[in-house]
Amino acid sequence: MLESWKSATAAVRAGRAEANEVKLLAQAERGDRAAFAQLYRAYFPRLARFLDRMSRDGALIEEVINDTMLVVWQKAATFNHTSKVSTWIFAIAYRKALKALAAHDEPVDAEPDDEPGDARLEPERALSRQQLQAQVAQALDALPLAQRTVVNLAYYHDMGYEEIASIMECPVNTVKTRMFNARLRLRALLGGDLEVER
């Protein structure tokens, strides 16, 4: 009962947030810079967090975010409401990031998608939260880019497989397979114990 109430409340909250983003986009389309700036500030931290798993170059991250948001400004009228505003913006960011990484000669993929898991990163002792966060980051970075992107969007941006498929322009089954493989790999790298020491 409590769970369904929480889920209904979350759905209403998400609906309001989406409605607000549609509103800001419509205002930006009319040339309202203040509305655009509001949208920019709402997306900057999310995009920075998303792109941080693709590149460690702060200047490159800023470049991709600004190129993405410039497209949002220029193409606001083409947003067709068949997806969420966030799906549309993240899809632009993902394409821009792939292009930027290729242009800057940054390695896009270290390993093929189906690489088996390798040795654990750390023995099974309780870690401080900071150590655990570093270890999780290291394990994520060991994944091929496509798997890492799926995990990043699913775990840390709460996106479903259909949204992720739309962002990465690939079939839903590909997303599920990448996630399945990524999960096995992360499990092998991180082990079963994710407890933080008290």
Place this chain on the structure above:
Amino acid sequence: MSAKVVELDVGVHQRVQRLLAFDGALTEQEQQLVEHHAESCGVCAEELLWQRKLKAVQPAAGAAPDMEAALARLLPRLEERPRVVRRGGWMPWALAAQFVLLLALGAFSLQQHQEYRLLGEKPALAEANLIVIFRPETSDRHLQAILQYHDARVVGGPTETHAWLVHVAPDKVEQVRRALRAEPAVQLAESLQVAR
């Protein structure tokens, strides 16, 4: 008989194994399937718990760029935005395609004699002056009746979150917004007009 049951369980188990990574972002039916299966499958229950712990750990990240400085660098580039649609080229065709799409979406429209607009005019997104979200249980017929009653015309939607973009007489936006909000079937009604 028992072999059939085991086979079915294996199928569910495999399906759940591919779904549980999206825990929390699944459809209601899928979420129920995952949770119901996890109640009787130790492997999936343990995997679900492990994943929830992993999701709770925000991975270490590099220093984020300075947002305000980045925005300040972007703002001058916004001048490049095309404000006037030129005749010729692909843009009118793109607008025409968009217009046709929105027209199709307007099947719910209550003004059957909706006037056609010329190419190059503002797209429907700019024409919408209200955004409305109905409660999920609202039927199409009820939705139409409410909009018709308030002289509101659908110009876009529904979005993934079931939001409809509607147009009402510009001088009645606030009045209609308040009236729609008073409708029990309406979850949200917001003006898209820029505050003056």
